Amino acid sequence: MGEIQGSPVWDHSTDIDDNSTQHDADAVEALFETVCSTVERFCQLDDTNTNPGIVLAQSKPPAELYWQAVHDVVELSKVEKILNKSSFMHKGYKNRRGLIGACAALAWEPAVDSARRAPGRTFELIAYRDRARWGSERVWDPKSAAVLSNVIPTSFDNYDFQNDIPRILPHTPCPVLYGIRGTASGELPRALEVVNTEESVDRWVIFETNHASDDHIQPLQIRQFQPYQSVQLGGGVTSEPMVMKGGHTFFELKDAEGDRVICAAYEPTKQFRDVVKGLIPGDKIVIYGGLRGPNGSNGDLFTGSDQKVPTVNLEKLEILGLEKEMGKVSNPRCPSCKKAMKSIGTNQGYRCKACGIHVDESAAEFAPEARKLELGFYEVPPCARRHLSCPIELFNKS
């Protein structure tokens, strides 16, 4: 599963749920001490958002903890109860909330469900930098990320071709050189030959992950929405799309119960906003996206009131039905003399020059126009994708 300065790294071959495989207590203690001292040596405790947690377990915490963590908010007290009831070795630093993520990660088991479109798990090969390089600029050839999907067809999100942005390098001063995601772990090491960096890879490891699993998404009705959830919701478009300052684009959706939600495609979602701008009232769609925190309401953009209408930050949408869009074909004929009538001005109707008769806008001749959108899925480009969100190309692939 990896290499450290040329030496192979192996994963365990025993089932960690098998409680008969108890390891030597001294060895476990020594491992725990090694992990703690390594975290203490390298973590940046002066950062308010750094609150590490370490959990060492010889059996899994309940899977329900993972699902609650990925769907909702988990209180530290709940995790502490699990830790105290079990024999898990653990250590939390500062506000100790890192214990929640550590314990939830151990609780994770890839979902196996034939009805799922998204994979239950994917893999990521992480290549690390030599310590002397940490914090320095990464010198590399971004074009080498663009060819990865040809060399390793089971890899994904290497390069955003729509926006010409490579996706495999972090932009932080962390020890990671790059990360390659894929659905077949055995094919990932080929990336080491393809990604062209000035520095050599000091070490690499393949992780099993929930990236691209869509595990965060819950099918919910609007009246069930809670802050921070990610939701799947079917409904009808009830407003023309509205483009705000900065290019942020919004429309309103009503669900089967008649409740309303504001759907947002913010500027970083780039070309996805063109899809949203192509929607019209009456379109039947399913949206996928995240709700903001408890104070994250826009009010009601579409009535201008302060009423709190939830806003979903869209990740993707599926178009199930397209309303007929009617376009004007010609001006109306005068009901009296049958001559073509003249427009008085935008939305002011038509008048017959000869008879003086006035008719309103709707008297013109309309015919259905071709829609630019088709039925099916649309998604944000890779540069705007959250790591749990499943790219459409991976649907039904495993």
Ligand code: ZN
């Ligand atoms: Zn007339």
